Amino acid sequence: MSFSGEIKRELEKKTFVPNSKRAFLRDAFLETGSMSNPEKGYHLEFVCEDEAHAAKLIETMQAFEIAAKRVQRKRYTVVYIKESEDIVRLLNVMGAHNCLMNLENLRILKDMRNSINRRVNCETANISKTVSAANKQIEDIQYIKEHYGFDDLSENLREMARIRLEYPDATLKELGEYLVPPVGKSGVNHRLRKLSELADSIKGKG
Structure with missing residues (x-):
């Protein structure tokens, strides 16, 4: 079931x-409401046949501090909500309330996945940066070895x-x-x- x-x-x-306002919203959703799969994105909407009904929906939701917007879709006025909190x-x-709890659980899992992905991406970028730096260091040292030698280096740099x-x-x-x-x-x-810096200096002289 969707x-x-x-x-x-x-x-x-x-x-x-x-x-009551709650009854109005409940009945409106039963008649014209729908919600997309929250795993793919957050979108809840009411498809209204006239502007007056759409305006009343928005006004009623505002009474509960719920931000809704409207858009024209062919001959219908669609009232929609995109923010998960709303x-x-x-x-x-x-x-x-049961669906609310299911949605909250999905939101938590989604936030956790996003957080893990960000951390992995950050760590991958750091690893890539470290590897690139190490490769550059080794290339520079090899260049010094081939074009200058280690004998004239200070003991600290030679080691x-x-x-x-x-x-x-x-x-x-x-x-270290x-x-x-x-x-x-x-x-x-x-x-x-x-x-x-020494490798760059040698390359400059060459």
């Missing part, structure tokens, strides 16, 4: 004071160059731990930057 069908089945069991509020007003080539996949923290004595990440970064 999400719209589930809402209507639940609303059919609800009773409100006749002619849809949740409307379901509560109409008494579709740094050797460790970087020996452990191409190591992080800055790990590289391989040095004797150990050096922090900032120290490792400083030495690698010096090697990179």
